[in-house]
Amino acid sequence: MRLKNKVAIITGAAAGIGKSIAEKFAGEGATVVLADLPHTAGNEVAKGIEDKGGKALFIPTDITKKDEVTNLVKKTIDNFKTIDILHNNAGVAMPITSLEEVDDDTYQRIMDVNVKGVFWGIQAVIPYMKEAGEGVILCTGSTSAIRPRSGLNIYCASKGAVVTLAKSMALELASFGIRVNTINPVATDTGMIDSEQREKFIKTIPLGQLAQPIDMANAALFLASDDAKMITGIEIEVDGGRCI
Numbered sequence: 001m002r003l004k005n006k007v008a009i010i011t012g013a014a015a016g017i018g019k020s021i022a023e024k025f026a027g028e029g030a031t032v033v034l035a036d037l038p039h040t041a042g043n044e045v046a047k048g049i050e051d052k053g054g055k056a057l058f059i060p061t062d063i064t065k066k067d068e069v070t071n072l073v074k075k076t077i078d079n080f081k082t083i084d085i086l087h088n089n090a091g092v093a094m095p096i097t098s099l100e101e102v103d104d105d106t107y108q109r110i111m112d113v114n115v116k117g118v119f120w121g122i123q124a125v126i127p128y129m130k131e132a133g134e135g136v137i138l139c140t141g142s143t144s145a146i147r148p149r150s151g152l153n154i155y156c157a158s159k160g161a162v163v164t165l166a167k168s169m170a171l172e173l174a175s176f177g178i179r180v181n182t183i184n185p186v187a188t189d190t191g192m193i194d195s196e197q198r199e200k201f202i203k204t205i206p207l208g209q210l211a212q213p214i215d216m217a218n219a220a221l222f223l224a225s226d227d228a229k230m231i232t233g234i235e236i237e238v239d240g241g242r243c244i
């Protein structure tokens with residue numbers, strides 16, 4: 001059990017990569033707090049974890065709203081007294097769109113969820129982690145932060161911001177014993193990828209397949225555990241060679 005007695009918040013945990021991370025962390029002994037939008041399958045994912053003997057709580061949260069993120073953190077503390085791990089995983093994608101056609105709503109939604117939501121999350125947990133003198137913050141970036149795809153302009157920019165924010169926070173928080181790292185997934189087999197994109201993306205991945213959510217969960221487990229106690233400020237590409 002590599003996360004025994006740890007308490008972890010995972011955003012975007014009702015589906016895809018976040019769900020896999022929550023299940024993996026719970027299987028390794030962590031109490032997991034699942035944060036996702038209210039209409040999502042958060043409760044079912046939490047129940048599935050509990051049915052397997054894990055501890056899980058779904059707290060409906062829109063990460064773009066600072067008061068909801070504050071509530072998420074407060075409820076976690078009220079219920080479980082500590083926050084050892086925050087995984088800022090929730091994110092939204094965009095259809096392939098030329099730069100001239102990106103409208104204000106698309107720009108705002110991508111930046112709000114993918115950047116502001118991550119920022120609020122970090123801001124809300126650090127007082128507790130500083131007090132504890134330790135903590136782990138993970139972010140889900142994307143290979144598109146460092147090897148962009150054409151037509152995903154503002155999405156790529158948002159993930160670039162996540163990678164740099166995480167590095168900057170790693171520096172700012174190192175003296176408090178808080179580590180901050182990012183996982184950069186390549187195209188991963190979740191609801192975010194439509195059937196048209198699948199084949200196109202597979203051709204660009206040297207290992208010849210999409211990643212699976214569990215590939216991200218395995219990397220997250222490593223970075224969250226004490227096995228990575230000397231690792232901060234890095235990003236791991238889980239990408240089948242896409243960024244070579």
Ligand SMILES: NC(=O)c1ccc[n+]([C@@H]2O[C@H](COP(=O)([O-])OP(=O)(O)OC[C@H]3O[C@@H](n4cnc5c(N)ncnc54)[C@H](O)[C@@H]3O)[C@@H](O)[C@H]2O)c1
Pocket residue numbers: 011012013014015016017018035036037040061062063064089090091092093113117140141142143184185186187188189190191192193
């Ligand atoms: N699937 C991929 O190919 C891929 C590739 C690179 C990076 N990523 C990143 O991985 C992360 C997870 O993506 P996924 O593939 O599991 O997608 P997904 O759509 O399956 O899951 C994303 C989850 O985030 C939640 N979410 C969206 N907006 C939210 C908000 N405002 N507040 C709270 N929760 C919100 C959704 O409800 C959903 O449950 C994202 O940050 C995404 O950008 C995905």
